[in-house]
Amino acid sequence: MSRYDTDFSKMNFNTRAIKCGDAPDPITHALNTPIYETSTYGYETAEEYDQKLAEGAEWAPGVYIYSRTTNPTADALAEKVKALEHSEDAFICSCGMAAISNALLSNLNAGDHVICSDDTFMCTASMFADILPAKGIETSRVEILDLENIKAALRPNTKVIYLEVLSNPRLKLANLPEIAKLAHEHGCKFIVDNTFLSPYVLRPLDFGADMVVHSGTKYYVGHGDALCGVVAGRKEDVDRVRYYSDNLGCHISSFDAWLALRGVKTLGLRVARQSANALALAKWFEARPEVDYVTYPGLESHPQHELANKMFLHGCYGGMLCVHLKGGYEEMAKFADATTIPPVATSLGDVVTLMFPKSAYGNLIRFSVGCEDVEDLIADFEKAFEKMKG
Numbered sequence: 001m002s003r004y005d006t007d008f009s010k011m012n013f014n015t016r017a018i019k020c021g022d023a024p025d026p027i028t029h030a031l032n033t034p035i036y037e038t039s040t041y042g043y044e045t046a047e048e049y050d051q052k053l054a055e056g057a058e059w060a061p062g063v064y065i066y067s068r069t070t071n072p073t074a075d076a077l078a079e080k081v082k083a084l085e086h087s088e089d090a091f092i093c094s095c096g097m098a099a100i101s102n103a104l105l106s107n108l109n110a111g112d113h114v115i116c117s118d119d120t121f122m123c124t125a126s127m128f129a130d131i132l133p134a135k136g137i138e139t140s141r142v143e144i145l146d147l148e149n150i151k152a153a154l155r156p157n158t159k160v161i162y163l164e165v166l167s168n169p170r171l172k173l174a175n176l177p178e179i180a181k182l183a184h185e186h187g188c189k190f191i192v193d194n195t196f197l198s199p200y201v202l203r204p205l206d207f208g209a210d211m212v213v214h215s216g217t218k219y220y221v222g223h224g225d226a227l228c229g230v231v232a233g234r235k236e237d238v239d240r241v242r243y244y245s246d247n248l249g250c251h252i253s254s255f256d257a258w259l260a261l262r263g264v265k266t267l268g269l270r271v272a273r274q275s276a277n278a279l280a281l282a283k284w285f286e287a288r289p290e291v292d293y294v295t296y297p298g299l300e301s302h303p304q305h306e307l308a309n310k311m312f313l314h315g316c317y318g319g320m321l322c323v324h325l326k327g328g329y330e331e332m333a334k335f336a337d338a339t340t341i342p343p344v345a346t347s348l349g350d351v352v353t354l355m356f357p358k359s360a361y362g363n364l365i366r367f368s369v370g371c372e373d374v375e376d377l378i379a380d381f382e383k384a385f386e387k388m389k390g
Protein backbone atom coordinates (compact mmCIF):
# COMPACT_ATOMS: atom_id res chain seq x y z
CA MET A 1 0.00 0.00 0.00
CA SER A 2 1.24 3.50 -0.86
CA ARG A 3 1.73 6.17 1.84
CA TYR A 4 -0.81 8.19 -0.17
CA ASP A 5 -3.52 5.59 0.42
CA THR A 6 -3.41 6.19 4.19
CA ASP A 7 -6.84 6.93 5.66
CA PHE A 8 -6.31 10.34 7.27
CA SER A 9 -10.03 10.86 7.90
CA LYS A 10 -9.86 9.34 11.41
CA MET A 11 -6.95 11.55 12.52
CA ASN A 12 -7.21 14.89 14.38
CA PHE A 13 -8.74 18.05 12.92
CA ASN A 14 -5.64 19.81 11.57
CA THR A 15 -4.24 16.59 10.11
CA ARG A 16 -7.57 15.97 8.36
CA ALA A 17 -7.67 19.54 7.05
CA ILE A 18 -4.15 19.26 5.66
CA LYS A 19 -4.01 15.66 4.43
CA CYS A 20 -7.49 14.57 3.27
CA GLY A 21 -8.31 14.99 -0.42
CA ASP A 22 -4.76 15.82 -1.50
CA ALA A 23 -2.34 13.36 -3.09
CA PRO A 24 0.40 13.78 -5.73
CA ASP A 25 -0.73 13.87 -9.33
CA PRO A 26 -0.13 10.32 -10.69
CA ILE A 27 1.71 11.60 -13.79
CA THR A 28 3.60 14.76 -12.74
CA HIS A 29 3.81 14.01 -8.98
CA ALA A 30 2.76 17.63 -8.31
CA LEU A 31 2.00 17.55 -4.59
CA ASN A 32 -0.73 20.19 -4.60
CA THR A 33 -4.02 19.63 -6.41
CA PRO A 34 -3.91 21.69 -9.64
CA ILE A 35 -6.47 24.27 -10.70
CA TYR A 36 -8.33 22.17 -13.29
CA GLU A 37 -9.24 25.07 -15.57
CA THR A 38 -11.21 23.11 -18.14
CA SER A 39 -14.84 23.15 -19.18
CA THR A 40 -14.85 19.66 -20.71
CA TYR A 41 -13.04 16.30 -20.52
CA GLY A 42 -11.83 14.16 -23.48
CA TYR A 43 -12.31 10.39 -23.90
CA GLU A 44 -11.00 7.90 -26.48
CA THR A 45 -14.05 6.01 -27.74
CA ALA A 46 -17.82 6.28 -27.98
CA GLU A 47 -18.15 3.20 -25.80
CA GLU A 48 -15.90 4.59 -23.05
CA TYR A 49 -17.80 7.88 -23.18
CA ASP A 50 -21.16 6.11 -22.88
CA GLN A 51 -19.85 4.25 -19.84
CA LYS A 52 -18.71 7.52 -18.21
CA LEU A 53 -22.05 9.20 -18.97
CA ALA A 54 -23.87 6.33 -17.27
CA GLU A 55 -21.62 6.54 -14.21
CA GLY A 56 -21.93 10.35 -14.13
CA ALA A 57 -25.74 10.07 -14.14
CA GLU A 58 -25.42 8.06 -10.88
CA TRP A 59 -23.06 10.70 -9.39
CA ALA A 60 -20.25 8.13 -9.20
CA PRO A 61 -17.19 9.76 -7.61
CA GLY A 62 -14.26 10.73 -9.87
CA VAL A 63 -16.29 10.94 -13.10
CA TYR A 64 -15.73 14.10 -15.15
CA ILE A 65 -17.82 15.03 -18.18
CA TYR A 66 -18.33 18.79 -17.91
CA SER A 67 -17.22 21.29 -15.24
CA ARG A 68 -20.70 22.67 -14.49
CA THR A 69 -21.37 19.19 -13.11
CA THR A 70 -18.07 18.08 -11.54
CA ASN A 71 -14.49 19.33 -11.40
CA PRO A 72 -11.47 17.66 -9.75
CA THR A 73 -10.33 20.78 -7.88
CA ALA A 74 -13.77 21.17 -6.28
CA ASP A 75 -13.85 17.42 -5.54
CA ALA A 76 -10.54 17.57 -3.66
CA LEU A 77 -12.09 20.28 -1.48
CA ALA A 78 -15.23 18.15 -0.96
CA GLU A 79 -13.02 15.33 0.38
CA LYS A 80 -11.63 17.67 3.02
CA VAL A 81 -15.14 18.90 3.90
CA LYS A 82 -16.32 15.29 4.41
CA ALA A 83 -13.48 14.66 6.82
CA LEU A 84 -14.05 17.92 8.72
CA GLU A 85 -17.86 17.69 8.97
CA HIS A 86 -17.95 13.91 9.73
CA SER A 87 -20.28 13.49 6.76
CA GLU A 88 -20.93 10.63 4.36
CA ASP A 89 -20.78 13.05 1.43
CA ALA A 90 -20.09 16.72 0.62
CA PHE A 91 -20.62 19.08 -2.28
CA ILE A 92 -19.01 22.39 -3.18
CA CYS A 93 -20.86 25.13 -5.06
CA SER A 94 -20.45 28.78 -6.00
CA CYS A 95 -21.33 30.52 -2.71
CA GLY A 96 -23.24 30.19 0.54
CA MET A 97 -26.53 31.28 -1.02
CA ALA A 98 -26.15 28.57 -3.69
CA ALA A 99 -25.63 26.00 -0.92
CA ILE A 100 -28.68 27.25 1.00
CA SER A 101 -31.04 27.63 -1.97
CA ASN A 102 -30.12 24.22 -3.43
CA ALA A 103 -30.40 22.51 -0.03
CA LEU A 104 -33.89 24.02 0.41
CA LEU A 105 -35.13 23.53 -3.16
CA SER A 106 -33.98 19.92 -3.25
CA ASN A 107 -36.12 19.18 -0.16
CA LEU A 108 -39.20 21.34 -0.78
CA ASN A 109 -41.95 21.35 -3.39
CA ALA A 110 -45.08 23.44 -3.94
CA GLY A 111 -47.55 22.67 -1.13
CA ASP A 112 -44.84 21.91 1.44
CA HIS A 113 -44.17 23.96 4.55
CA VAL A 114 -40.81 24.97 6.06
CA ILE A 115 -39.97 26.47 9.46
CA CYS A 116 -37.06 28.89 9.75
CA SER A 117 -35.59 30.64 12.77
CA ASP A 118 -36.30 34.36 13.16
CA ASP A 119 -32.68 35.61 13.02
CA THR A 120 -30.80 34.85 9.79
CA PHE A 121 -28.62 36.33 7.09
CA MET A 122 -30.52 38.86 4.93
CA CYS A 123 -30.66 36.82 1.69
CA THR A 124 -31.76 33.72 3.63
CA ALA A 125 -34.55 35.92 5.02
CA SER A 126 -35.52 36.82 1.43
CA MET A 127 -35.76 33.11 0.56
CA PHE A 128 -38.37 32.64 3.30
CA ALA A 129 -40.15 35.99 2.84
CA ASP A 130 -40.47 36.09 -0.95
CA ILE A 131 -38.78 33.49 -3.06
CA LEU A 132 -40.12 30.23 -1.58
CA PRO A 133 -43.68 31.55 -0.98
CA ALA A 134 -43.82 32.81 -4.60
CA LYS A 135 -43.16 29.21 -5.69
CA GLY A 136 -46.00 27.81 -3.54
CA ILE A 137 -43.93 26.78 -0.51
CA GLU A 138 -45.38 27.88 2.83
CA THR A 139 -42.91 29.37 5.31
CA SER A 140 -43.01 30.23 9.03
CA ARG A 141 -40.36 32.25 10.88
CA VAL A 142 -40.21 31.47 14.60
CA GLU A 143 -38.06 32.31 17.62
CA ILE A 144 -36.33 28.94 18.08
CA LEU A 145 -34.84 29.36 21.55
CA ASP A 146 -38.23 28.32 22.92
CA LEU A 147 -38.97 24.85 21.49
CA GLU A 148 -42.68 25.39 22.08
CA ASN A 149 -42.62 27.93 19.23
CA ILE A 150 -41.33 25.28 16.83
CA LYS A 151 -43.87 22.71 18.09
CA ALA A 152 -46.67 25.21 17.58
CA ALA A 153 -45.53 25.98 14.03
CA LEU A 154 -45.34 22.34 12.87
CA ARG A 155 -48.00 21.42 10.28
CA PRO A 156 -48.80 18.09 8.60
CA ASN A 157 -47.00 19.36 5.46
CA THR A 158 -43.86 20.64 7.28
CA LYS A 159 -40.90 19.07 5.50
CA VAL A 160 -37.89 21.08 6.72
CA ILE A 161 -36.70 22.91 9.81
CA TYR A 162 -33.96 25.37 8.90
CA LEU A 163 -31.79 27.59 11.10
CA GLU A 164 -28.40 29.17 11.64
CA VAL A 165 -26.93 27.41 14.64
CA LEU A 166 -25.21 30.61 15.80
CA SER A 167 -27.42 33.23 14.22
CA ASN A 168 -26.53 36.26 12.11
CA PRO A 169 -26.36 38.81 13.61
CA ARG A 170 -27.75 38.27 17.12
CA LEU A 171 -25.60 35.20 17.98
CA LYS A 172 -28.47 33.11 19.32
CA LEU A 173 -27.36 29.51 19.79
CA ALA A 174 -29.82 26.78 18.76
CA ASN A 175 -30.28 23.63 20.82
CA LEU A 176 -29.40 21.21 18.02
CA PRO A 177 -30.12 17.85 19.74
CA GLU A 178 -33.58 18.98 20.91
CA ILE A 179 -34.56 20.50 17.57
CA ALA A 180 -33.22 17.49 15.65
CA LYS A 181 -35.39 15.22 17.83
CA LEU A 182 -38.44 17.34 17.15
CA ALA A 183 -37.73 17.42 13.40
CA HIS A 184 -37.30 13.66 13.18
CA GLU A 185 -40.37 12.85 15.29
CA HIS A 186 -42.30 14.87 12.72
CA GLY A 187 -40.53 13.27 9.72
CA CYS A 188 -38.82 16.57 8.79
CA LYS A 189 -35.32 17.21 7.50
CA PHE A 190 -33.20 19.40 9.76
CA ILE A 191 -30.89 21.71 7.77
CA VAL A 192 -28.37 23.85 9.63
CA ASP A 193 -26.25 26.80 8.48
CA ASN A 194 -23.01 26.66 10.48
CA THR A 195 -21.22 29.55 8.75
CA PHE A 196 -20.65 31.52 11.97
CA LEU A 197 -18.80 28.76 13.84
CA SER A 198 -17.08 26.49 11.27
CA PRO A 199 -16.56 22.75 11.84
CA TYR A 200 -13.61 23.51 14.12
CA VAL A 201 -16.05 24.78 16.77
CA LEU A 202 -19.18 22.71 16.04
CA ARG A 203 -20.22 19.80 13.85
CA PRO A 204 -24.02 19.97 13.51
CA LEU A 205 -24.24 16.48 11.94
CA ASP A 206 -22.94 15.00 15.22
CA PHE A 207 -25.98 16.55 16.97
CA GLY A 208 -28.62 15.18 14.61
CA ALA A 209 -28.73 17.68 11.72
CA ASP A 210 -29.42 15.98 8.39
CA MET A 211 -27.54 18.52 6.33
CA VAL A 212 -25.08 21.27 7.13
CA VAL A 213 -24.54 24.25 4.83
CA HIS A 214 -21.90 26.96 4.96
CA SER A 215 -20.99 30.14 3.27
CA GLY A 216 -17.55 28.65 2.57
CA THR A 217 -16.64 32.21 1.58
CA LYS A 218 -16.14 32.82 5.30
CA TYR A 219 -14.13 30.52 7.62
CA TYR A 220 -13.44 27.76 5.06
CA VAL A 221 -11.73 30.19 2.64
CA GLY A 222 -10.54 32.39 5.51
CA HIS A 223 -8.75 35.08 3.53
CA GLY A 224 -11.61 36.99 1.90
CA ASP A 225 -10.39 36.18 -1.60
CA ALA A 226 -12.93 33.66 -2.94
CA LEU A 227 -16.63 32.80 -2.90
CA CYS A 228 -17.59 29.24 -1.99
CA GLY A 229 -20.59 27.21 -0.81
CA VAL A 230 -20.49 23.96 1.18
CA VAL A 231 -23.16 21.27 1.66
CA ALA A 232 -22.52 18.11 3.71
CA GLY A 233 -24.74 15.20 4.74
CA ARG A 234 -25.89 11.76 3.60
CA LYS A 235 -25.01 10.77 0.01
CA GLU A 236 -28.62 10.52 -1.17
CA ASP A 237 -29.38 14.04 0.13
CA VAL A 238 -26.16 15.52 -1.25
CA ASP A 239 -26.79 13.88 -4.65
CA ARG A 240 -30.13 15.68 -4.87
CA VAL A 241 -28.35 18.97 -4.13
CA ARG A 242 -25.84 18.10 -6.90
CA TYR A 243 -28.71 17.54 -9.32
CA TYR A 244 -30.30 20.91 -8.48
CA SER A 245 -27.01 22.77 -8.57
CA ASP A 246 -26.08 21.21 -11.92
CA ASN A 247 -29.40 22.22 -13.46
CA LEU A 248 -29.47 25.68 -11.89
CA GLY A 249 -25.82 26.30 -12.77
CA CYS A 250 -24.31 26.92 -9.34
CA HIS A 251 -20.82 25.48 -9.90
CA ILE A 252 -17.80 27.00 -8.20
CA SER A 253 -14.96 28.24 -10.43
CA SER A 254 -11.94 25.96 -10.22
CA PHE A 255 -9.82 28.93 -9.13
CA ASP A 256 -12.12 29.73 -6.21
CA ALA A 257 -12.22 26.01 -5.32
CA TRP A 258 -8.42 25.99 -5.30
CA LEU A 259 -8.24 29.09 -3.07
CA ALA A 260 -10.67 27.39 -0.67
CA LEU A 261 -8.63 24.19 -0.85
CA ARG A 262 -5.54 26.17 0.18
CA GLY A 263 -7.39 28.17 2.84
CA VAL A 264 -9.04 25.20 4.54
CA LYS A 265 -5.67 23.68 5.48
CA THR A 266 -5.27 26.38 8.15
CA LEU A 267 -8.94 26.46 9.25
CA GLY A 268 -8.17 25.02 12.70
CA LEU A 269 -5.17 27.29 13.28
CA ARG A 270 -7.10 30.38 12.24
CA VAL A 271 -10.27 29.63 14.18
CA ALA A 272 -8.34 28.75 17.35
CA ARG A 273 -6.61 32.13 17.17
CA GLN A 274 -9.78 34.03 16.19
CA SER A 275 -11.63 32.41 19.10
CA ALA A 276 -8.91 33.31 21.62
CA ASN A 277 -8.85 36.89 20.31
CA ALA A 278 -12.66 37.16 20.34
CA LEU A 279 -12.89 35.89 23.94
CA ALA A 280 -10.23 38.36 25.09
CA LEU A 281 -12.01 41.22 23.28
CA ALA A 282 -15.43 40.18 24.59
CA LYS A 283 -14.16 40.28 28.17
CA TRP A 284 -12.42 43.61 27.55
CA PHE A 285 -15.51 45.23 26.01
CA GLU A 286 -17.73 43.86 28.79
CA ALA A 287 -15.61 45.70 31.39
CA ARG A 288 -15.71 49.07 29.53
CA PRO A 289 -17.99 51.82 30.91
CA GLU A 290 -18.95 52.90 27.34
CA VAL A 291 -20.48 49.49 26.61
CA ASP A 292 -24.15 48.65 27.09
CA TYR A 293 -23.85 44.90 26.41
CA VAL A 294 -21.66 42.33 24.66
CA THR A 295 -22.96 39.17 23.00
CA TYR A 296 -20.47 36.32 22.71
CA PRO A 297 -21.16 32.62 23.39
CA GLY A 298 -17.91 32.33 25.37
CA LEU A 299 -19.11 34.82 28.00
CA GLU A 300 -21.03 33.58 31.03
CA SER A 301 -23.50 36.38 30.33
CA HIS A 302 -24.52 34.74 27.02
CA PRO A 303 -27.94 33.08 27.61
CA GLN A 304 -26.82 29.83 25.95
CA HIS A 305 -23.27 29.72 27.35
CA GLU A 306 -23.88 26.34 29.04
CA LEU A 307 -25.25 24.91 25.80
CA ALA A 308 -22.15 26.22 24.00
CA ASN A 309 -19.99 24.38 26.53
CA LYS A 310 -21.89 21.16 25.77
CA MET A 311 -21.75 21.42 21.97
CA PHE A 312 -18.54 23.31 21.10
CA LEU A 313 -15.19 21.70 20.35
CA HIS A 314 -11.54 22.54 21.08
CA GLY A 315 -12.45 24.95 23.92
CA CYS A 316 -13.36 27.56 21.26
CA TYR A 317 -16.39 29.84 20.91
CA GLY A 318 -15.69 31.25 17.44
CA GLY A 319 -14.69 34.65 16.15
CA MET A 320 -18.09 36.40 15.96
CA LEU A 321 -18.74 39.04 18.58
CA CYS A 322 -21.43 41.74 18.91
CA VAL A 323 -21.07 44.91 20.95
CA HIS A 324 -23.75 47.47 21.75
CA LEU A 325 -22.47 50.80 23.03
CA LYS A 326 -24.40 53.05 25.39
CA GLY A 327 -26.21 55.69 23.34
CA GLY A 328 -27.40 55.35 19.77
CA TYR A 329 -26.33 55.75 16.17
CA GLU A 330 -23.96 58.62 16.91
CA GLU A 331 -21.93 56.66 19.49
CA MET A 332 -21.77 53.59 17.24
CA ALA A 333 -20.61 55.61 14.23
CA LYS A 334 -18.11 57.71 16.23
CA PHE A 335 -16.51 54.58 17.67
CA ALA A 336 -16.36 52.81 14.29
CA ASP A 337 -14.89 55.90 12.60
CA ALA A 338 -12.23 56.28 15.29
CA THR A 339 -10.78 52.76 14.91
CA THR A 340 -7.92 52.07 12.50
CA ILE A 341 -7.30 48.30 12.32
CA PRO A 342 -10.66 46.84 11.25
CA PRO A 343 -12.12 48.00 7.94
CA VAL A 344 -15.83 48.88 8.00
CA ALA A 345 -17.00 45.97 5.89
CA THR A 346 -19.46 43.14 5.56
CA SER A 347 -18.45 39.45 5.42
CA LEU A 348 -16.67 37.49 8.12
CA GLY A 349 -14.26 34.69 8.89
CA ASP A 350 -11.21 36.39 7.39
CA VAL A 351 -7.76 36.63 8.98
CA VAL A 352 -8.34 40.40 9.16
CA THR A 353 -10.80 41.71 11.75
CA LEU A 354 -13.92 43.10 10.05
CA MET A 355 -16.33 45.55 11.67
CA PHE A 356 -19.96 45.91 10.57
CA PRO A 357 -21.83 48.73 12.32
CA LYS A 358 -25.47 47.71 11.95
CA SER A 359 -27.79 50.69 12.23
CA ALA A 360 -30.67 48.45 11.06
CA TYR A 361 -30.13 46.20 14.09
CA GLY A 362 -30.43 48.79 16.86
CA ASN A 363 -26.89 50.12 16.28
CA LEU A 364 -25.19 46.82 17.06
CA ILE A 365 -21.51 46.54 16.08
CA ARG A 366 -20.72 43.09 14.68
CA PHE A 367 -17.07 42.09 14.75
CA SER A 368 -15.60 39.17 12.87
CA VAL A 369 -12.45 38.92 14.93
CA GLY A 370 -9.33 38.09 12.95
CA CYS A 371 -5.85 36.75 13.68
CA GLU A 372 -4.06 40.02 14.47
CA ASP A 373 -2.28 40.38 17.82
CA VAL A 374 -5.13 41.05 20.22
CA GLU A 375 -3.09 43.62 22.18
CA ASP A 376 -3.07 45.79 19.04
CA LEU A 377 -6.84 45.47 18.60
CA ILE A 378 -7.42 46.36 22.25
CA ALA A 379 -5.07 49.37 21.98
CA ASP A 380 -6.90 50.50 18.83
CA PHE A 381 -10.32 50.23 20.48
CA GLU A 382 -9.06 51.92 23.64
CA LYS A 383 -7.82 54.87 21.56
CA ALA A 384 -11.16 54.97 19.73
CA PHE A 385 -13.01 55.32 23.06
CA GLU A 386 -10.58 58.11 24.06
CA LYS A 387 -11.12 59.92 20.72
CA MET A 388 -14.89 59.73 21.19
CA LYS A 389 -14.57 61.80 24.34
CA GLY A 390 -12.58 64.57 22.57
Ligand SMILES: Cc1ncc(COP(=O)(O)O)c(C=O)c1O
Pocket residue numbers: 095096097098100121164168193195196214215216217218227228229347
Ligand atom coordinates in the same frame (compact mmCIF):
# COMPACT_ATOMS: atom_id res chain seq x y z
C1 LIG B 1 -24.87 32.93 7.97
C2 LIG B 1 -24.68 33.15 6.49
N1 LIG B 1 -25.12 32.23 5.62
C3 LIG B 1 -24.98 32.40 4.29
C4 LIG B 1 -24.40 33.54 3.77
C5 LIG B 1 -24.29 33.70 2.28
O1 LIG B 1 -23.02 33.35 1.82
P1 LIG B 1 -22.40 33.83 0.42
O2 LIG B 1 -22.14 35.29 0.54
O3 LIG B 1 -21.15 33.00 0.30
O4 LIG B 1 -23.40 33.51 -0.62
C6 LIG B 1 -23.91 34.51 4.63
C7 LIG B 1 -23.26 35.72 4.11
O5 LIG B 1 -22.84 36.60 4.82
C8 LIG B 1 -24.06 34.33 6.04
O6 LIG B 1 -23.64 35.24 6.93
